[in-house]
Amino acid sequence: MATMESLIGLVNRIQRACTVLGDHGGQGMSLWEALPSVAVVGGQSSGKSSVLESVVGRDFLPRGSGIVTRRPLVLQLHKTDGGQEYAEFLHAPKKRLTDFAAVRKEIADETDRITGKSKQISNVPIHLSIYSPNVVNLTLIDLPGLTKVAVEGQPESIVQDIEMMVRSYVEKPNCIILAISPANQDIATSDAIKLAREVDPSGERTFGVLTKLDLMDKGTNALDVLEGRSYRLQHPWVGIVNRSQADINKNVDMIYARRKEQEYFESSPEYGHLAHKMGSEYLAKLLSQHLEHVIRQRIPSILALINKTIDELNAELDRIGRPIAVDSGAQLYTILELCRAFDRVFREHLDGGRPGGDRIYGVFDHQLPAALKKLPFDRHLSTKNVQKVVSEADGYQPHLIAPEQGYRRLIDGSITYFKGPADASVDAVHFILKELVRKSIAQTEELKRFPTLQSEIAAAANDSLEKFREESRKTVVRLVDMESSYLTVEFFRKLHLEPEKNQNPKDTNNSNIDRYSDNHFRRIGSNVNAYINMVCDTLRNSIPKAVVYCQVREAKRALLNNFYVQVGRREKEQLGQMLDEDPALMEKRSQIAKRLELYKSARDEIDSVAWK
Numbered sequence: 381m382a383t384m385e386s387l388i389g390l391v392n393r394i395q396r397a398c399t400v401l402g403d404h405g406g407q408g409m410s411l412w413e414a415l416p417s418v419a420v421v422g423g424q425s426s427g428k429s430s431v432l433e434s435v436v437g438r439d440f441l442p443r444g445s446g447i448v449t450r451r452p453l454v455l456q457l458h459k460t461d462g463g464q465e466y467a468e469f470l471h472a473p474k475k476r477l478t479d480f481a482a483v484r485k486e487i488a489d490e491t492d493r494i495t496g497k498s499k500q501i502s503n504v505p506i507h508l509s510i511y512s513p514n515v516v517n518l519t520l521i522d523l524p525g526l527t528k529v530a531v532e533g534q535p536e537s538i539v540q541d542i543e544m545m546v547r548s549y550v551e552k553p554n555c556i557i558l559a560i561s562p563a564n565q566d567i568a569t570s571d572a573i574k575l576a577r578e579v580d581p582s583g584e585r586t587f588g589v590l591t592k593l594d595l596m597d598k599g600t601n602a603l604d605v606l607e608g609r610s611y612r613l614q615h616p617w618v619g620i621v622n623r624s625q626a627d628i629n630k631n632v633d634m635i636y637a638r639r640k641e642q643e644y645f646e647s648s649p650e651y652g653h654l655a656h657k658m659g660s661e662y663l664a665k666l667l668s669q670h671l672e673h674v675i676r677q678r679i680p681s682i683l684a685l686i687n688k689t690i691d692e693l694n695a696e697l698d699r700i701g702r703p704i705a706v707d708s709g710a711q712l713y714t715i716l717e718l719c720r721a722f723d724r725v726f727r728e729h730l731d732g733g734r735p736g737g738d739r740i741y742g743v744f745d746h747q748l749p750a751a752l753k754k755l756p757f758d759r760h761l762s763t764k765n766v767q768k769v770v771s772e773a774d775g776y777q778p779h780l781i782a783p784e785q786g787y788r789r790l791i792d793g794s795i796t797y798f799k800g801p802a803d804a805s806v807d808a809v810h811f812i813l814k815e816l817v818r819k820s821i822a823q824t825e826e827l828k829r830f831p832t833l834q835s836e837i838a839a840a841a842n843d844s845l846e847k848f849r850e851e852s853r854k855t856v857v858r859l860v861d862m863e864s865s866y867l868t869v870e871f872f873r874k875l876h877l878e879p880e881k882n883q884n885p886k887d888t889n890n891s892n893i894d895r896y897s898d899n900h901f902r903r904i905g906s907n908v909n910a911y912i913n914m915v916c917d918t919l920r921n922s923i924p925k926a927v928v929y930c931q932v933r934e935a936k937r938a939l940l941n942n943f944y945v946q947v948g949r950r951e952k953e954q955l956g957q958m959l960d961e962d963p964a965l966m967e968k969r970s971q972i973a974k975r976l977e978l979y980k981s982a983r984d985e986i987d988s989v990a991w992k
């Protein structure tokens with residue numbers, strides 16, 4: 381079973397942690413908002429500071445006429461086992477103040493630091509912790525006093541500004557409201573009760589505190605209020621007698637004042653029967669008990685919130701990547717893993733898991749055939765050119781039967797044209813592969829955080845692609861050259877037989893004359909054209925095979941092979957450099973890691989307290 385002190389002490393620790401993290405409960409459900417606190421609310425001069433001070437048991441709040449509290453004061457009370465009391469401001473950590481007059485001065489100075497010396501207000505809180513054996517563990521928030529009119533030097537809006545600020549604290553469902561009303565005023569006019577009723581209509585988190593019981597007119601008493609008849613709250617009203625201004629001026633001791641207060645109730649004919657339920661000390665205990673109850677109820681939801689935040693932070697760390705190992709073996713392993721991840725994505729592009737691979741088929745199916753179709757064979761094999769080439773090949777002695785040399789020259793000349801489209805296919809596939817490398821690097825999630833490695837992989841992959849392109853170019857040129865180096869004999873044998881069959885008698889008669897006529901050269905042209913068409917069909921099929929064999933297949937098989945060899949030879953320092961990250965990202969990671977640690981220790985603390 382957790383003790384009350386450990387529970388509230390735990391809350392104090394978590395709250396301080398939240399504050400350090402800058403988690404003041406801004407947008408959405410923050411840890412801060414999940415934790416209960418106590419806000420002191422009341423009209424000006426209703427006795428707020430006095431109540432707070434007597435709960436704490438020390439004089440430390442700035443006093444003066446008019447509006448004194450101009451910034452919220454978040455006051456955490458920590459009970460210590462003994463030793464000297466001291467106070468510590470969050471804005472000046474590690475500076476222990478033992479002189480409470482200095483605390484009061486620091487509150488005033490820190491208020492001025494934000495608001496200037498004017499009578500302006502600010503909703504930026506001042507955080508103050510008090511460590512003392514004479515307090516119970518509590519978080520109290522002192523708020524500027526509600527007012528009805530602006531005084532000299534204040535803007536007209538101050539009335540609404542204060543109300544809005546106070547409201548922003550007390551409307552939170554986790555805020556316990558200490559509504560302070562002076563007994564010498566009609567409870568019906570109490571600003572504190574009015575606001576509390578608005579934000580907490582059921583009264584379950586409002587504690588009514590009635591101050592200045594000693595200042596009531598003779599013959600009147602506050603029993604109607606204290607016994608809940610005037611205004612009913614779920615919690616009992618607590619009556620208080622604070623030090624009067626005269627007591628303060630005389631520096632009346634706080635402990636002494638508490639004793640006097642207790643005596644006042646015990647000896648009072650009206651309140652004697654309520655004495656054990658009255659006074660500042662009782663109020664402090666009542667608050668602690670209530671807080672314990674509330675925190676106990678909240679533990680499951682606080683834990684849920686912490687766990688949710690831990691999950692979110694873990695997910696965020698996974699997304700931006702965990703810290704990398706420092707020894708070279710692990711670094712090498714990480715680099716190889718990252719390369720493999722890239723390689724996987726790259727292959728998916730080629731194999732159809734991701735788009736892009738189909739563009740290679742597009743080269744073979746459209747680009748290559750279209751380029752082949754556009755080759756200028758019409759011109760090259762025109763009757764005129766055929767005649768020119770054949771005649772040149774014949775030289776001074778025209779051919780007797782068939783222009784063997786002429787045929788060869790015409791065929792060689794035509795086949796050379798195929799080199800253009802073959803080369804173009806090699807280049808087109810090269811650029812597609814290069815683009816896929818670029819895309820794959822961008823799409824490899826794991827690589828995102830390593831810009832240096834990204835560019836090294838890109839450079840290595842492009843180097844390989846360049847080599848594959850050279851190999852491919854050599855191969856397709858060879859395919860074309862092979863067509864020149866040995867012609868298909870079968871084709872010409874068939875050709876030799878065909879014209880005899882088709883010739884009409886007239887042609888036969890005039891065959892000698894025809895041999896050197898246009899018709900003769902046209903026939904040669906058309907024979908060569910038919911042969912070239914056959915070669916074209918062959919190359920249309922074999923060029924894609926060569927390109928895939930040399931470039932696509934190799935890219936899939938061995939894109940980073942050279943890189944792996946190089947990386948394997950690198951020293952630790954170079955490996956570390958390859959894993960360099962964006963400094964902003966590293967900073968972000970360490971921030972998240974810090975938060976994660978904090979939330980985890982908060983969870984451990986809650987666990988240890990909750991199951992004690």
Ligand SMILES: Nc1nc2c(ncn2[C@@H]2O[C@H](COP(=O)(O)OP(=O)(O)OP(=O)(O)O)[C@@H](O)[C@H]2O)c(=O)[nH]1
Binds near residue numbers: 424594595621622
């Ligand atoms: N006699 C007597 N005087 C009290 C009591 N409570 C407060 N006072 C006096 O009332 C004056 C105002 O009290 P504070 O505690 O400063 O009131 P406050 O609500 O903090 O005032 P602001 O900070 O100005 O809003 C002081 O002079 C106190 O001494 C009380 O119970 N009895």
